[in-house]
Amino acid sequence: MDPIQRLKIALARRGLASRKISETTERPLESWIHGQVRSAFNADRELRKIIGKPKLEEVERKDLEAYKLFKVRKLLSYVQENSIYYKRSLKEAGVSPSDIKTIEDLSRIPLTEPADVASEPFHFLCVSQSKVMRAYTTSGTTGQLKRMFFTRDDILHIIDSISAALKTVGMSKDDTLQIMFPTIASWDPGYMLDGACKVAGLKSVIADMLDVDEQIRVMKASNTTMMIGLTSFIYRITILARNKYDLKSLGIKAIILSAEPLPESMRREIEDAWGCKALSQYGMTEMGLATTIECKVQDGLHVNDADFLVEVIDPDTGEHVSEREAGELVFTSFNYQGTPLVRYRSYDLSCFINPPCPCGFETIGKVGKIQGRLDMMTKIGMGEKIFPLLFDEAVLSVSGVVNYQTLIERCGYRDQIRLRVEFIGNKDEARRKIEEALVLVPEIKSGLDNDLLEHPVVVMLDPGTLDFVPKTQSIVDMRHLYT
Numbered sequence: 001m002d003p004i005q006r007l008k009i010a011l012a013r014r015g016l017a018s019r020k021i022s023e024t025t026e027r028p029l030e031s032w033i034h035g036q037v038r039s040a041f042n043a044d045r046e047l048r049k050i051i052g053k054p055k056l057e058e059v060e061r062k063d064l065e066a067y068k069l070f071k072v073r074k075l076l077s078y079v080q081e082n083s084i085y086y087k088r089s090l091k092e093a094g095v096s097p098s099d100i101k102t103i104e105d106l107s108r109i110p111l112t113e114p115a116d117v118a119s120e121p122f123h124f125l126c127v128s129q130s131k132v133m134r135a136y137t138t139s140g141t142t143g144q145l146k147r148m149f150f151t152r153d154d155i156l157h158i159i160d161s162i163s164a165a166l167k168t169v170g171m172s173k174d175d176t177l178q179i180m181f182p183t184i185a186s187w188d189p190g191y192m193l194d195g196a197c198k199v200a201g202l203k204s205v206i207a208d209m210l211d212v213d214e215q216i217r218v219m220k221a222s223n224t225t226m227m228i229g230l231t232s233f234i235y236r237i238t239i240l241a242r243n244k245y246d247l248k249s250l251g252i253k254a255i256i257l258s259a260e261p262l263p264e265s266m267r268r269e270i271e272d273a274w275g276c277k278a279l280s281q282y283g284m285t286e287m288g289l290a291t292t293i294e295c296k297v298q299d300g301l302h303v304n305d306a307d308f309l310v311e312v313i314d315p316d317t318g319e320h321v322s323e324r325e326a327g328e329l330v331f332t333s334f335n336y337q338g339t340p341l342v343r344y345r346s347y348d349l350s351c352f353i354n355p356p357c358p359c360g361f362e363t364i365g366k367v368g369k370i371q372g373r374l375d376m377m378t379k380i381g382m383g384e385k386i387f388p389l390l391f392d393e394a395v396l397s398v399s400g401v402v403n404y405q406t407l408i409e410r411c412g413y414r415d416q417i418r419l420r421v422e423f424i425g426n427k428d429e430a431r432r433k434i435e436e437a438l439v440l441v442p443e444i445k446s447g448l449d450n451d452l453l454e455h456p457v458v459v460m461l462d463p464g465t466l467d468f469v470p471k472t473q474s475i476v477d478m479r480h481l482y483t
Helices: 003-014 028-043 045-051 061-082 084-093 103-108 114-119 152-168 189-200 212-222 231-241 264-274 388-396 427-438 442-449
Strands: 132-138 146-151 176-180 203-206 226-230 254-258 277-282 292-294 301-303 308-313 327-333 344-350 378-380 384-386 401-411 414-423 457-461
Touching (some): 028 045, 028 061, 061 084, 061 103, 103 308, 114 146, 114 344, 132 152, 152 189, 176 212, 189 203, 212 231, 231 264, 231 401, 264 277, 264 388, 277 301, 384 442
Parallel strands (some): 176 226, 254 277, 414 457
Antiparallel strands (some): 277 292, 292 301, 308 327, 327 344, 378 384
């Protein structure tokens, strides 16, 4: 690294609040979030009046809720002035920042569709292009290319939150994080994470190769102690490596599984192989990647409440749902200058979980595990809704599955589900177990009982037969070929 680059990193580090968090702090992320709230409190007379305290030594949940509504109003004023899209959208809805006094008032603000961001990226941009430090393009799981713009301050704030989240799962300056996002991905969070570690003073190494032996070589050479990467990619590495290497002997402290949901059957395989906790992380490029992180309790993912307001709504009515009731996640980003988003639809199905958490977090909310995506849903039999994740627990519960693909075909008047499964081990026995598990899935059982679904067909394949595809594997619906 050249001297100029080292100087830039040193200057950037000075502004990171996460670097001031002691390694003895029990809940680094919550401490960091409280610090962000206190900074806003000290800087803004209006927020001090709203919270109604002369000092904010201890941040309570009610203080955090008041802060978030305050930040929403500030954001609305900002985008109303600087965003072509929101200036038009808020005017058409007849909404002004002062109208938002409660969580229920949020429903007056129109939802932002991913398709709008994809079609009009510059209508969301709130700064001149000369102030844009990085522009990221993401297709998510929908295939819609969306371009997001981040300023220097945005990037540093994201780095700060990533550092706090990594410290929350146990990372210290003595650890090395192996970053494992395959190069065939259409998005590249790996370099963002690597840059975040360097600026935050943490050690990391990028290992994006598909070769299992090379992954293990990098771990040994770098003294890797923690891993983060694409969920299905790390799972694939685990299954292919566990019979060749003693993975527990490598001393991995924690594994963070990102960008895809984590089925419990997959979690068990990974934890058994490496001998450590496997934790889920959920985020979107549109929100700067670092949105939520799972704790050791493994009952939901803690939200970065300093930067985001998360709603869970009924996607059909738009109304807020009750705690732990399934609905669609909707995000509002408070602190981005480049492309802030208001009530952005994720199309991901989850739930909200109020604090406190048994892990010790007292004020920070959680979202539940992602259950599926509205835009990746299809129907079988009597109109039963199915998602790609529906099959995970049935298929991955059989140890030895490396990867699988789901196809829906037509057989006369019935639907036919065909699974192509890469497997290591006794294929005949595995096929029987998978078929037995599939017919117990309620959506499949209903179709069989009503004679609208053929018995599922499972085709066993050798590892490497299917191309590895990042992101959640969509269901391949081939029924249109029969019409």
